[in-house]
Amino acid sequence: MSSFKIYKRLDLTSSSCAGPIGELSGVMDEVNPGEAVEVIVADEATKKDIITWANRRRFKVVDQGQENGKFKLLVGK
């Protein structure tokens, strides 16, 4: 984890037409190798969707946890 530099933190707990994966995928396109994005999502289902998506895109889910009932993920390139 420590080898990844956090490029951005995204709060994806609100509704958005692009959705949590849409918002994150847009940001991952700007991330350089060795960098990561920290995301907060509202529910476990979204967390699982992000992990599935990250695996398909060959991004690394470097860390995951829970904070105040919300789910936190660190997605790296």
Next chain:
Amino acid sequence: MLKRIAILGGGAAGTMVANRLAKRLYKELKSEQVEITLFSKDENHIYWPGYLFVAFNLDDPESFKKREKELLNPSVKLQTEEVNKIDLNNRTLVLKSGASYQYDYLVIATGSEYHYEEIQGYDSVVGFYDEIHALKMRETLNSFSGGKIVVNIARLPIRCPPAPAEGTLILDDILRNRGIRNNSEIIFTTPINMIIGIKEAHALLINEFEKRGIQFVPYFTVASVDPQNKVIESQEGDKIKYDLLIGVPPHSGAQVIKASEIGDRMGWVPTDKYTLQVKDHPEVYAIGDATDLPISKAGATADFESYIIVDNIISDLRGEKIKKTYDGSVMCFAAAGLGKATVFRFNYTIPPNPPTPLDTLWWVKLMYNKLYWDITARAIL
């Protein structure tokens, strides 16, 4: 002392802010205590949702373009020139001619730009996101007699994320009306796991897709297009052959945001989700497509945001302490085929609850295409 308000961008967002400010600051403008100047590199103001109608030959490009001068309140000064640099530290805009303009308040409304060139072969697509591709789509559809159609969203975020699904459903109806749906296949591809990223809206749309036999392919991030062999390939390693490719190009923030180094790497401006102020610069606001907010790049978003920015600039000018905050409100009328539409209305905390598609909402959508110029751009309401 004269206060100068600069608005950068003559699209939906910038025009609404300018007109709403001008109406509210009528006295201050008259007594020359305040000056409002809008900078736009284009003489024309474009109503982007119109290209959905142009592509299907339901309307003409001329209906969706007006001269910015005709839309602005006469007390707003219009400067039709590109701004090359925004110098936030010195509160200055540097114009292409080399001239500069010092502001007390700045509203950044520079919108989105398209980048077909970022994906190999992508400029060969037809589409409904700009005039050139919409006219190409209209012409291609005119002689289309059936085949495999792929609709692709290249990358997110995009302007109005429901629009690609709207176009797909209208296309399905048009092919049916022409009796060529049976020998056509429609495949909708997107980088994400949903048609649009809100569960409630996805549920409604996937139901509509299933009813009509439209195939949904999630997790498809386009890597390249081969227009000779008519193949689209994804970063995930999938290939699809097509007869007709309808594409939504990669978007980014405006070039001036990148050149001024005030945005993220895609050129979106770091904006406070509640106050809409630009990070570290309380006298600067961002609105509309230009922001980095994870909401929706929609004219309706800009409409809701404009009231907050206008109120807060005025309260600051008048030395008042009360500030309004934006609650993330968005409202979009989305076509669910030819002749039916639904509405997505939500904010940061309340998800949408879209009604079953209705024909009355389709007529509201069509009517709004005409009313946009007066109600929204000229800010008559």
